[in-house]
Amino acid sequence: MAVIARRAAFAEEAAEVEVLHATLEKMKSVRKKIEGSMTRLNESGRTVQEAIGPMYGNTQRLQTQTANIDRIMEAIEKIKEPLNMRDREERILRARPDRVGLQEYIASIDRTNQALRRLKTTNMRTNQQAIGELNGLLQVGIQHLEDFFRDILRQDSQPIEPLKQITTGGPYPKISSKRSDQLRTINQHIATYTAQHPQPGELSASAKVYAHERGQYIMLSLQNLATACKSTARKLDPNAVYKRGSNGIGSYAHGLLGMYTAEYDNICHVFSREQWPVILLATCQNSLVAFASTMRDLDAHVRENLFTDCFLAYEIVEVISHISLQLEERTGELKQPISDALKPVRETAKGSLATLLNDVRTRVQQTQSLPVDGGPIPLTTDVMTRLQLMTSYLAPLSSIMRSLGDGGWSTPNAGTSGSSIPTLKSFDVGADGKQLFAHYASDTIETLLSNLESRARVAIRNKGLQGVFIANNVCIVERMIRSSDLEPLISATMQPKLDAWRKKATQAYTDAWRECATHLIDQQFTSKAVRPPSTGAAVDSAAILKNLNSKDKEAIKDKFKNFNAMFDELAVKHKSYKMEADVRRALARDVQNYIQPLYDRFYGRYHEVDKGKGKYVKYDKQSMGAALSALA
Template sequence: MAVGVTSVRQAADEEARAEVDVLNSRLEKTTQLTKKIQACLGRLEATGKSVRDVAGPLSGETKKLQVLGSNIEAVLTAIERLRQPADSKNDEEQIIRMGPDKAGLPNYLASIKRLNKALSDMKASNLRSTQQTVAELQRLVKLGNTQLENSFDKLLRNETPRALEPLHFITKNKPFPVLTQDKLARLGLMNSFVAGVYRQSNPAGAPQDSPIAKIYIEIRSQYLSSALVNLATASTSTAKKKNPDAIYRAGTNGIGTYAQAMEGLFVAEYENICNIFTREDWGPVLEATCQSSLVEFGRTLRELNSHIKAHLTTDCYLAYEIVEIISQLSNNLERRTGELKSSLAASLKPVRDTAKSSLAELLEDTKRRINSLQSLPLDGAPMPIVSETMQRLQTMVDFLRPISSIMVSLGDGGWKSAVSSRGGASDAIPSLASFDIGADGKEIFAHYCTDTIEALMMGLEARARLLLQKKPVMGVFLANSVVIIERMIQTSELAGLLQNRAGVLETWRKKAASLYADTCKDVSMHLFDVIHTSRSGGGGGGGRPTSGQGGAMVDSASILKSLSSKDKESIKNKFAAFNASFDDMVLRHKGYTMEREVRQMFAKDMQTMIEPLYNRFWDRYHEVDKGKGKYVKYDKSAFAAVFQTLY
């Protein structure tokens, strides 16, 4: 049993030793393999290092070659691109030499744009080899622009009339002509290109200085000037009247038609400009285009102003008319174009200043003319200066709109100072609102009228006191003047303006009546008695009955019976003196030159003053000549009849 176990154990040990031997053998092989692998890795690492040492520089060179290749390709591409303009130069030159008309404007403009682009690229390259091509491209671009400007000039000249008659459009109320839409489109395309080039090369340049703008301004300014020249001449020629002393009448000067033509032409020109030029160029180009016409217009107004100043009393109204017409023209053009207001204001300034100063000058002229009178009519007839002065005021009402504006600018009473009436340095034209005839403008003008009337009457009174001296004829003279003034007010539009200012005339009417009444006082003195009579004889002779009391209440015979012979002689003398003075007064009254209203007024005043006194005196003393008429020339009815002949 034991032997069997031992045998088994031995057998197992042998088997284990055999497995160990196998493992040891495999381990040894693994160790050997590891050593071989390590040796291989060592050799591989040495080989990799050699490869890195060799491949590193080779990679850098490869990258350099790649960059060089890229640069070469870029240079070739750039050269190819630069060669393209040079290669296509002949094609573009052919288009340019054909001109915009033959090549077609869009095609022509596109060619110039391509040339400009190519020129810009070649300049940026700065290659010496392209300098000749750059010069050739510059020459082509310049030629293209020149031909474009020439084409603009030709087209515009062909479309601009050689002559135009403004009266045809004014009288028929037709709009002034503008360029056709197709021509405007072509002109606008040309301008947009040339103006763009101009702005690039001249960023600070004025719009009106671009080549296209200069061409437009030259052609169209000549057109406007030639269209207006005849109207300018007509405005100055119509100012010269056949009768230099005739008062200017509204609308008889050509300035109104001149202004209408200017407005129509300038508005039409503005429409053309708006279709050709860009928005920021409209104003400057319009101003420049209209400048020569405005210069001529200013010269015309200066000539008219010289004429007005030389004939101020008759032609000041032309100044008022010009102020209104040109102010309206300025407002219309500003509303429709937004331009030209300052230019028109500068042209109008001399005339406007004359219009303002005329108000004071006319007052001074009235005073000078009165003071220069060396004699006055001895019959009290009115002087022509009265009706002439009122006629001047009547005519002013026809120009109330501009006069109201001038009055407002002067201020109430501003005409009293010659300095203030000459106006300030401002060239501004008042706004449209200032031409509204408001209450202020009317009131100020009404004040001017009353100042004129007052100055007229004061001057006439002063001359009358110096030259006529006698109060009755002075009264007739002043009353005639008052009546003429009043009549000319009532028969004109002055009536509405001066209806609340009648007091000034009433004062002078009373003064005239007071002066004329002086002769009545002298006549009436003969009818006052200081005879004291007794109250016997049933007379009550000391009473002083009024003219309304009849003879039944006064017994003339009883009164005379109570008088002494001396008193009776005195009564006779009084009757005789009264008759003589009364007849003389009647004769002189009939001999005076009086307006109908004056004659009636004075006759009534005389009758009111003298008749009651005479009737009282006649009632008391008419029996002094016992009805023989030797002393008592008039009974009461005959006396009243005399006055009826005086009306």
């Protein structure tokens, strides 16, 4: 059974193998058929490729040619486009902006400018003519914009009279906001065109137009103020001293400040930040030239009338310096050109200090004669009045004196440009201006009194009269210091010097009285007689005279006679002298304090020499006191 079973299994497997062999044979037959089909297909593909290849190459070349033709057509259209738009834009640009409208006109310029840039990038010869035509058309458009820019400016550039703003404090007129916006828009487009054609160192076309039109407006508006400065400087009385505020320089300066600051605001609204300084300077140039000319004219007037009108120079320096600082704060510009214009007047003001000081010496020495009664001379009042007036100009004088340096006014030709090498003192910008003025005033008064003393020694032989003369002038100086703004400025430094001058004058005057007092000095020989009692004890005149011999008694009589004669003569002279009230009282007090004690002593010892007859002893103690008091 097992054998039968194996044989059955082998038979089944053999049958399966037979089936597989049959299937394999079929697959081989199919493969051969496929290979034959692939061979035939390859042959067919080669045949097709050989037939279609030339046709495909021709198609590609045709496609490339078509693309090239399309690009050429596009290029032709681009070339034709600027030429076509030129005609369209030319109609706009050859008209004026006010006819076609500013926005449309500017848009046309922008389109033209853009087309021009595109043409320039092609570098095609055929475009050169078109480039030239568009350039010319663009220039026409820019020129029309400039003209329109000018027309807009002129609408707000009619000259004004600044006196209205000066007196009322009202604002200075500015360009309206609507027109400023138009000007800014026009300027931006003109600046864009100018940037493509740069000219180093020059303003843009619109900036030039602005500077010219507004510059004329400012100059014409300030013209009357400049004329007023010159006319108010002239005086009917050539000897009249200038009064503060009587010249038109204050109005002129405020007009400059108002016009320039208003113009700066206009410029800031129209132009770009980097252009503000140069356009402001260009706009103000004409009016600055006129201002400098006015300063030169005023300087010439001051130099011709320096002793009366130096105060005008001080006022000009003060006013213009203040305006210059305000302009610098508001605009950051114009300080230097204004300082340059002020320079002639400032130099004259600096030189005036030395000139005025020298004038004091000259006028004293040129005085032909001094008062025979010892009275003061008008020069003293003139000099002190001048110093009093100077206190009204401390601000400019402080600046001037700081530039000269302490004592610089004593240098010959002080203040003239290039006259001396600057010293360390002249750079002491922190110096106290009031202190410098006090030194100058002190130098002036010292110069006056020392020269008066020298002149008095020559012109007045009487030493007492010399003392009266000096004392009178010192008194006027002191009184005019106390009664003015000079007192807080120079009193502390000047009073010790005045006291020294007063003492010197008093000594000169009392010298004659000292000579008179010599007659009240007697000789006492204590070895021959009992020493007289000291002051306060009773003195017996009769007893003293009893101890004298006849010769000594005669000498005492002569002393009384000589004293009386000299005293009366000096008293008469004293009353004949012209003295200031304070001087008379002071000198009388000094004389009394010196003579009275000596006379009382001499009288107490020797009044019995004429036994009350009054032949030799003219004054008793009471009458002498009254006579001395009457000197005041």
